[in-house]
Amino acid sequence: MFKASIQRQVRLGNVARQFSTVSLMRNSRSEHLAILRQTPSQPALRRLAPRYAFSHLYSTQSASAQANREGEFAPVSSAPVTRFSELSRLGVNTRLIEALTRGMGYDAMTEVQAMAINPALKGSDMVAQAKTGTGKTLAFLVPVFQRVLMDQPDLADIRNRRRSSSENIRAIILSPTRELAEQIGVEARKLAKNTGIVVQTAVGGTRKREALQKMWREGCDVLVATPGRLNDLLSDPGARVAAPKLQAFVLDEADRMLDVGFSDEIRDIQNSLPSKNEVERQTLLFSATIPRDVVHLAKSMVRPDNFQFVQTIKEDDVATHERVPQHLVAVQGFENLFPTILDIANKAMAAKDSELPFKAIVFFSNTATVQFAYEVFRQTELFARGSGVDIFGIHSKLTQSQRTRSADYFRRAKSAVLFSSDVTARGMDFPNVTDVIQVGLPPDRDQYIHRVGRTGRAGNSGKGWLILAQEEVPEARHRLPGLPIKPNETIESAKHVLGQTPASPDVSKFFSQLSEAYSRTHKSSFRAVYLAFLGQKFGRYYRIDDAVNLLNNWCLRGMGWTEQPAVSPKVAHNRNLTRTRGVRIGIDVDEEPLPSRFGGNNDFPYRLRRGDNNFGGRDDNFGGRGGSYGGRSGSYGGRSGGYGGRSSNYGGRNDNSNRGRGRSSGNSFEDRFSSRADTGSRGHQRASF
Structure with missing residues (x-):
């Protein structure tokens, strides 16, 4: 009844x-x-x-x-x-x-x-x-x-x-x-x-x-x-x-x-x-x-x-993800990810026909990359202190007062960039966001749509960007069917091959600034990123070998390291990496213990500008309640994890990939109701890009 x-x-x-x-x-x-x-x-x-x-x-x-x-x-x-x-x-x-x-x-x-x-x-x-x-x-x-x-x-x-x-x-x-x-x-x-x-x-x-x-x-x-x-x-x-x-x-x-x-x-x-x-x-x-x-x-x-x-959702409503222009930028490798973000931001700020000042949310799928990106980008010319564009960070490792402060500052800012995990992907009201930039493979179609929904609100225009390595594109087509994502070839930084192709002055400047920022960033920050990427959700068209190769090139070619970060024997065994080509198993002698660097409230070596926030909170990347590895809501193995967890995106209880038992894994919405959802129709079978 x-x-x-x-x-x-x-x-x-x-x-x-x-x-x-x-x-x-x-x-x-x-x-x-x-x-x-x-x-x-x-x-x-x-x-x-x-x-x-x-x-x-x-x-x-x-x-x-x-x-x-x-x-x-x-x-x-x-x-x-x-x-x-x-x-x-x-x-x-x-x-x-x-x-x-x-x-x-x-x-x-x-x-x-x-x-x-x-x-x-x-x-x-x-x-x-x-x-x-x-x-x-x-x-x-x-x-x-x-x-x-x-x-x-x-x-x-x-x-x-x-x-x-x-x-x-x-x-x-x-x-x-x-x-x-x-x-x-x-x-x-x-x-x-x-x-x-x-x-x-x-x-x-x-x-x-x-x-x-x-x-x-x-x-x-x-x-x-x-x-x-x-x-x-x-x-x-x-x-x-x-x-x-x-x-x-x-x-x-x-x-x-x-x-x-x-x-x-x-x-x-x-x-x-x-x-x-x-x-x-x-x-x-x-x-x-x-x-x-x-x-x-x-x-x-x-x-x-x-x-x-x-x-209140009418059947003829045009959902945000259907009316906002969405661009796919395929990059040569992970070393091109950050230069491409700078390129997109630079073009947007230089555009004279824009209705609103540049205000963007940059989404990453794990906390470690949010931390690393903030630490790197704050040292670039485009986002340095006094540049006129404030940058903020929000993720599960920050204390609640820090997260609230960053959200409030970003909400009030006219021109700013927010580096964020998916904690802001739904429900948050940030006015006048002109661009949503998603870096790397989204966990699933719904999450991609919710992220895009942060722009184009209240009748304003907006743009969506999806930055992927070439190796990730086939998997993205599989995960994101029926979305109006169009390839964009206008971002020069995405196509540049380090050491092989000539670059324009602007592109050279982006890579040069980021290289200097990498050198001033502690190695443990990138080690956390490296491990987080290895714990992400893989799939039919994107495998761990692809991720290892992309990460190693970013580290060796893009950051100038002499060798890639080591993966401890225990982690390698738990993640079945012992026979994966390109994985260096061992312990880095200069590695700073993660609990002391990331686990406290005041031990991160910098603070968020204006918001006076420091990284390092209750939910760290390894074993924390909201951590990216092994935590209750972790991205790998946690209760709501991205790989194998209770509400996992891949193989879990509420599996989106249909690999698991799939209590809620498919068309529960269509089976129950004929009305439109906030996330749109799932009836599409092929991607448009």
């Missing part, structure tokens, strides 16, 4: 949309808005607008129950509210409205806000499908805050803020990443500014004791958390964190949480909270896609007699 109900609502959602406010964008007026604002005495409006816009999204079971509950939560409105200033018609507290309109400067709602806030204020559980970057944070914050104020009216007075307690949390919001949780926390505090509601965040990478002391001292009404840290707090009696009267429970990016292996934590969290039979709470699930796992999760969490499905 639940599955059939969801499927029926997906179909009806497309019919309902033509009478709703889905065509409304912020600061715009449409004919639909004019129709919805006609007087409700008109028969056509009474029949179509409220009924089709919202009521038809409810399941058959929930319709009658909803009718009995509407008066309990909000007055009945003659037409859906589409402006924040009109929320008083739905009974929203005036202090929340003032914070939205005066404090935060919001006027017209986006489509997901209009479609979700109206019914959520009536108390229904909700499963909402919405793209990232569409304003869904406020779509769940407004009804959650209103519910808290209705349950505890004295919190409307800011003077009652000190009465909150960490052992009586009223609402919990879960996010898959620390960055997204912090971003939600910022918006929540703005909304709570004129009230007594206390918002706290609890994420990994921060000191648990300090966060707890803050919660004990200030109290907590709304908690924004990552699943791992919240489960830790709820299961620890000494933490004194509880929610016996929980009123609202929100999962943001529910599909992403299941992707990164948080299903066990979510189950444990539910067991730690009062059951739905004991305390009636509202559950809101927001997801960019609705795969099979999300359906199962929703079924276990929402009330089947009082929920509704909200879909």
Whole structure:
């Protein structure tokens, strides 16, 4: 019944949309808005607008129950509210409205806000499908805050803020990443500014004791958390964190949480909270896609007699990855990767027809390369101090305060470059990103698409770049079918062969600057990159022999080393490298131990400019919780690893390659729903490049 109900609502959602406010964008007026604002005495409006816009999204079971509950939560409105200033018609507290309109400067709602806030204020559980970057944070914050104020009216007075307690949390919001949780926390505090509601965040990478002391001292009404840290707090009696009267429970990016292996934590969290039979709470699930796992999760969490499905992704929507120009730059070898990045950035900054200043995110698939790239590029002329282009770095090894600081600086910067692992690939709102540069093979098609989705947002133009060695291109064609990626031959640095072909002055300058930067970078930084690349996901058309050859050429020809980094006998044995040609097995005598160099908080020899961040955090590359090798979310062998892990991209439990048992390995989305996902259709069989 639940599955059939969801499927029926997906179909009806497309019919309902033509009478709703889905065509409304912020600061715009449409004919639909004019129709919805006609007087409700008109028969056509009474029949179509409220009924089709919202009521038809409810399941058959929930319709009658909803009718009995509407008066309990909000007055009945003659037409859906589409402006924040009109929320008083739905009974929203005036202090929340003032914070939205005066404090935060919001006027017209986006489509997901209009479609979700109206019914959520009536108390229904909700499963909402919405793209990232569409304003869904406020779509769940407004009804959650209103519910808290209705349950505890004295919190409307800011003077009652000190009465909150960490052992009586009223609402919990879960996010898959620390960055997204912090971003939600910022918006929540703005909304709570004129009230007594206390918002706290609890994420990994921060000191648990300090966060707890803050919660004990200030109290907590709304908690924004990552699943791992919240489960830790709820299961620890000494933490004194509880929610016996929980009123609202929100999962943001529910599909992403299941992707990164948080299903066990979510189950444990539910067991730690009062059951739905004991305390009636509202559950809101927001997801960019609705795969099979999300359906199962929703079924276990929402009330089947009082929920509704909200879909804001239209079937004729053109996804970001289909409208943003995407360029494939095939390089002669790995030694050309960094010069090619400089070449792309130099051309973009010199372009006079660009609508926005150059602002780019450079994605690498492992933490070690993010660290190495930052250390190298900060020593080049293009990104040196005073060049006018700030550079930042974000990855799992940084402490949460460092990651948050870098994200905030990059978000506010007009022209900047962010070197990042996939921690920023989804959910993060970075305005005016003009270019997304992906270096090396993406783990899979979905991850490529999510990365590209960081540009071309809010109606802006953007570009995507994929930089690959020639040997990686066949595997990329296999992993990235049906994407509008076009070969680009305009980047001279990609085609230059060191020591063989003549180079232009600019290309020579790029290679020369990078050669000097390599010489000033400690060798252990590149050793970590070398090992991380050997632990990546390989495939049918790209094998470890290819990677070893490319890495050795980068090291010997591009960096001027006399020999490639050694691989310890233990690592070589564990990775089946003992017979791989080109691998040097042994121990480098000048190798600095990784724990002392990368494992601490303040021992990295430089800090991020302006953000004052230093590399080296809790989740290091080897054996850490979020490490690139052997960690819980590692890229090789970890729980959510890239090769052989529980949610692995290759051969794991949720295998994308179909090599493993594949619980979620293929077309779960198409099997369940006919609606469009944020990641687009998977029906293509061939790559376009």
